[in-house]
Amino acid sequence: MEKTSFFWITLRQWFKQNQRIYPWRNTKxxxxxxxxxxxxxxxxxxxxxxxxxxxxxxxxxxxxxxxxxxxxxxxxxxxxxxxxxxxxxxxxxxxxxxxxxxxxxxxxxxxxxxxxxxxxxxxxxxxxxxNKNTVPIDTNVIRLFIRFFDLKSDKSRPRTDKILASKIRDLYIFNFDFKTANLAVLDFAGIICTTVNPKCKECPLNIQCNYYIKESLLC
Structure with a gap:
């Protein structure tokens, strides 16, 4: 399966079972x-x-x-x-x-x-x-996309990198809504692809994740 399609299909399936519930997510x-x-x-x-x-x-x-x-x-x-x-x-x-x-x-x-x-x-x-098709990008979003897709930034603070942000937004290709996509990315980065001690071995994305593949080769 093509890498971007695999990412979104797998992420959506994971999100259905693991999404976090907060009051601000249930309001328009x-x-x-x-x-x-x-x-x-x-x-x-x-x-x-x-x-x-x-x-x-x-x-x-x-x-x-x-x-x-x-x-x-x-x-x-x-x-x-x-x-x-x-x-x-x-x-x-x-x-x-x-x-x-x-x-x-x-x-x-x-x-x-x-x-x-x-x-x-x-x-x-x-x-x-x-319900606009927009992508709020923070450090959690950046971390997940840099690791999985092997994206790079020449900025000391990648959050300020507009070229990187554009590359991330270009990868938002799926057949469901942007709200689901954005929340799935946030929850996955917060639960699985964490800053410290990411749960790589139990990560459903790991078979195509550049970060996991590189880390495995170092072991």
Whole structure:
């Protein structure tokens, strides 16, 4: 089987049996998705769920969030750290309320202008809330694609490598939806293809994985 087809067919089968369940994955509400992505930045996913639920119960709409006190937001976010996100979240809510009638925009060029929203969050909102065929690329995505497809980057921080990102996006060829594909990649990278001690021997992709084949030859 052709390598790219093998990758996606195998990954989808694995995901059906092993996908992780989180509340933000079961919503199409763009506001909820945006809040989740803000909270998930540089934060372990297991720490986020309680804060996510508390924040949305306290501020169920963008408009209410725009009127929140920054001290209250800091109090809510503090258990997961990076409390500077409180300012970014409120500032974004104020702009969305004032300029977009409280509706999270569905355009990349608009989202990217909000404080704290980079390529990843913008693409995540477009994919998970608006069903756009976009690919949010973070270090987990990069790690899996570099290992399996033997991609290279000449950047000290591959996450900033636009050529690498383009190569990864070009490999998104499958006959199902982008949301499933993106979540499957995230979960697989988080459970199997981890940064340290990847579970290569039990990995269903290993027979065609360049990283595993090279590591096997070294043994």
């Amino acid at each position: 509400n763009p506001y909820h998705v945006l809040i989740a992505e803000f909270l998930l930045q540089q934060t372990h996913v297991r720490k986020v769920e309680e804060v996510y639920n508390y924040l949305l119960s306290s501020f169920p709409t963008v408009q209410k969030l725009s009127k929140a006190s920054e001290s209250k937001l800091i109090e809510i976010i503090s258990p997961i750290g990076l409390i500077y996100r409180a300012f970014r979240i409120k500032s974004t809510a104020i702009q969305i309320t004032a300029n977009f009638n409280g509706k999270v925009p569905d355009k990349f060029d608009t989202l990217i202008k909000f404080p704290g929203i980079g390529d990843y969050i913008a693409n995540a909102v477009l994919c998970y809330a608006y």
